[in-house]
Amino acid sequence: MTQAPDLSRRKFIKSSTIATGALAMPMIMTTRKAQAEATEINMLAWYGHGEPDMVEAFEAANNVKFKPKYFAGGDNMLALIAQSPPGTYDIILSDAEFVQQLNAADYIEELNPDDYPFDDFTYEGFTEFPGHWKDGKLYSTMVRYGHLGVSYNKNAVTAEEASSYKCFWKPELAGKVGHFDWHLPSLGMMSLYNGNNSPSPFDIGGDAWDAVQKTTMELRPQVGGFFDYGGTFNSLKNGEMMAMCGIGDWITGVLEKDGAPVASVVPKEGGIQWTESYCIGKGSSKAEIVNKFIQYMLSPEGQVRSAQMAAYPGFCVTNGGMAALQQDNMGEAERTGQIAGASNNPVTLIKEGRIHYRDIPRQQSLEDWNDFWSEYKNA
Amino acid sequence: MPSSDKKRLDYYALTWRLPVIVWQVLFFVGPLVFMIAMSFFLVKNYRMTEAFEMKNWVKMFGKDYFWDSYFLTLLLASMSTIVATCLAFPAAYGLAFKVSGNVRRWIVFLLIIPFFTSYLVRTFSWYVILAESGVVNNILGVIGLGPYTMLNTRFGTLVGYMTLTLPLVVILQTFSLANVDKNLIEAAQNLGASRVKVILQVIIPSAKVGLIIGAVFCFILSFGDFVAPYYLGGSKPPTLPILIIDTTKSGQQWPRAAVVAVMMMVTLMIVAFTAIKLAYSRKAYR
Numbered sequence: 001m002t003q004a005p006d007l008s009r010r011k012f013i014k015s016s017t018i019a020t021g022a023l024a025m026p027m028i029m030t031t032r033k034a035q036a037e038a039t040e041i042n043m044l045a046w047y048g049h050g051e052p053d054m055v056e057a058f059e060a061a062n063n064v065k066f067k068p069k070y071f072a073g074g075d076n077m078l079a080l081i082a083q084s085p086p087g088t089y090d091i092i093l094s095d096a097e098f099v100q101q102l103n104a105a106d107y108i109e110e111l112n113p114d115d116y117p118f119d120d121f122t123y124e125g126f127t128e129f130p131g132h133w134k135d136g137k138l139y140s141t142m143v144r145y146g147h148l149g150v151s152y153n154k155n156a157v158t159a160e161e162a163s164s165y166k167c168f169w170k171p172e173l174a175g176k177v178g179h180f181d182w183h184l185p186s187l188g189m190m191s192l193y194n195g196n197n198s199p200s201p202f203d204i205g206g207d208a209w210d211a212v213q214k215t216t217m218e219l220r221p222q223v224g225g226f227f228d229y230g231g232t233f234n235s236l237k238n239g240e241m242m243a244m245c246g247i248g249d250w251i252t253g254v255l256e257k258d259g260a261p262v263a264s265v266v267p268k269e270g271g272i273q274w275t276e277s278y279c280i281g282k283g284s285s286k287a288e289i290v291n292k293f294i295q296y297m298l299s300p301e302g303q304v305r306s307a308q309m310a311a312y313p314g315f316c317v318t319n320g321g322m323a324a325l326q327q328d329n330m331g332e333a334e335r336t337g338q339i340a341g342a343s344n345n346p347v348t349l350i351k352e353g354r355i356h357y358r359d360i361p362r363q364q365s366l367e368d369w370n371d372f373w374s375e376y377k378n379a
Numbered sequence: 380m381p382s383s384d385k386k387r388l389d390y391y392a393l394t395w396r397l398p399v400i401v402w403q404v405l406f407f408v409g410p411l412v413f414m415i416a417m418s419f420f421l422v423k424n425y426r427m428t429e430a431f432e433m434k435n436w437v438k439m440f441g442k443d444y445f446w447d448s449y450f451l452t453l454l455l456a457s458m459s460t461i462v463a464t465c466l467a468f469p470a471a472y473g474l475a476f477k478v479s480g481n482v483r484r485w486i487v488f489l490l491i492i493p494f495f496t497s498y499l500v501r502t503f504s505w506y507v508i509l510a511e512s513g514v515v516n517n518i519l520g521v522i523g524l525g526p527y528t529m530l531n532t533r534f535g536t537l538v539g540y541m542t543l544t545l546p547l548v549v550i551l552q553t554f555s556l557a558n559v560d561k562n563l564i565e566a567a568q569n570l571g572a573s574r575v576k577v578i579l580q581v582i583i584p585s586a587k588v589g590l591i592i593g594a595v596f597c598f599i600l601s602f603g604d605f606v607a608p609y610y611l612g613g614s615k616p617p618t619l620p621i622l623i624i625d626t627t628k629s630g631q632q633w634p635r636a637a638v639v640a641v642m643m644m645v646t647l648m649i650v651a652f653t654a655i656k657l658a659y660s661r662k663a664y665r
Binding site for chain 1 (some may be wrong): 425426427442443444447448469503506510511513528530531570598609610612613615617618622625626631632
């Protein structure tokens with residue numbers, strides 16, 4: 001007679017734990033090995049740039065892992081860098097208007113212009129974007145951009161009304177006009193509404209600045225709130241706000257895809273361009289792979305990803321990128337005007353002189369503008 | 380008692396007090412001192428530099444928007460305290476005197492459950508309820524009322540404050556009321572006091588300490604809350620916590636934000652000390 005095996009509860013638990021551990025060990029070892037071997041790249045960027053839809057393919061192909069630190073606003077970015085030891089960030093996605101300050105503070109490395117497809121850029125002005133070059137040396141390259149203007153709910157504002165910033169004062173919109181809570185875009189728009197389009201809505205004298213403040217204060221009774229990224233999305237989506245000052249398709253584009261009756265247009269007074277550029281952090285030990293990533297983002301594949309970034313879309317800066325977008329998603333290319341001959345073609349708008357690069361105030365201090373913004377919010 | 384024994388006893392007491400002292404020094408006194416020092420620093424090229432200048436204090440105290448935010452925050456936190464205390468009292472009274480101990484334990488447990496989830500998530504859920512196309516306005520619409528604007532208003536901010544503070548105030552009041560000597564209540568009733576008189580002249584004075592501590596907690600939490608006024612009040616106008624964020628976000632003026640923070644600390648300390656003094660005033664023991 002065969003004796004039954006002595007399998008007490010304690011023995012069973014002990015044996016099964018050892019067996020499970022032994023079986024799982026190769027998997028654990030493999031995963032750890034893979035993680036240990038992946039080169040970690042510290043990224044400083046606006047939200048979304050280090051998310052899987054943007055970096056997953058590059059990570060897999062190059063055995064790297066992006067570790068993003070997100071900011072909101074160029075001065076926030078500068079502060080994060082200023083408070084970190086040199087070499088903390090390998091790659092920096094900067095608002096283009098802040099690149100010159102990054103360079104002046106010696107936070108970024110020089111780039112080799114031959115590494116990037118400047119000859120394929122959709123607009124020659126992008127090749128020599130203000131502040132990206134210094135003494136004939138390149139320090140940053142533009143990778144995407146977008147336009148800011150009037151963002152509105154189609155059920156409350158007609159396309160014709162939205163063709164001017166004046167629509168923000170529409171009586172029916174009292175309490176329904178929102179602000180993206182950053183002073184530069186909103187005050188830039190008010191400056192454009194006042195006719196300050198030459199040389200720039202951000203390069204204005206004392207009288208013009210006083211007038212901008214007056215105009216902005218006149219808008220205050222219409223304002224229903226000041227919102228961050230999430231709040232802007234929610235308030236437009238649930239209809240709490242019917243028009244929004246300080247944003248553009250980077251917000252409404254995402255909502256439109258979700259079926260919300262919203263849109264953004266560049267009004268007749270002109271729009272403001274946000275521009276995002278990549279730089280390599282000073283002292284980075286991973287400059288080579290980071291440079292490869294920047295090249296990837298400027299490749300047609302990278303440009304298509306950027307144009308359809310889940311967090312917020314942006315325009316392609318290369319013709320190759322635009323062509324690839326048309327092939328990949330013609331609907332999105334048409335919606336954003338990224339096809340030849342479209343009336344809202346972003347490059348056409350720039351060439352028509354209707355677009356002004358977002359900038360820091362040239363004749364006042366950033367503090368003056370910020371102080372006024374606080375006063376405005378409190379009014 | 381010999382002096383050596385007394386010394387040993389002090390060391391023994393100190394051993395037990397030491398963790399609390401170390402904790403307070405590390406996580407309260409140290410950061411507070413640093414924050415006060417930071418309010419005298421300067422910002423140059425987005426980088427904080429050590430200095431001892433009054434510029435930040437002069438700048439902030441000279442700005443109307445600082446004082447507007449200050450008095451608004453005081454007003455909203457006071458309103459929140461009054462509303463939470465008034466709303467919580469009937470519930471706490473019921474829990475303390477009208478239900479069995481078992482039911483009370485269950486309800487207190489249910490009141491604790493909201494703290495298991497993120498306050499931010501709970502705040503965002505109000506969007507669905509308070510939006511113009513939200514649950515409340517849809518229900519009101521059925522009876523021909525509304526829609527009413529509730530988000531991005533002071534009402535919205537107060538709803539957020541209640542989300543944060545009301546469960547805590549109910550719990551604190553309940554524990555306080557449950558500890559009131561029932562003999563005192565019975566004695567008052569036997570002497571012919573009406574129910575209102577019993578509440579006003581026996582229960583509330585007896586539970587005064589707990590009721591005031593509940594109110595103080597509500598005030599402190601509301602005064603320092605960023606989420607409700609930003610997401611439900613639309614930052615319109617901004618409260619002091621929002622002003623701190625604004626100040627640091629643009630221009631990286633951490634020293635000026637420290638001025639705001641120090642003013643908040645001073646205010647909260649004055650309120651807390653006054654309230655505690657009131658709570659433990661001699662009258663409370665009668």
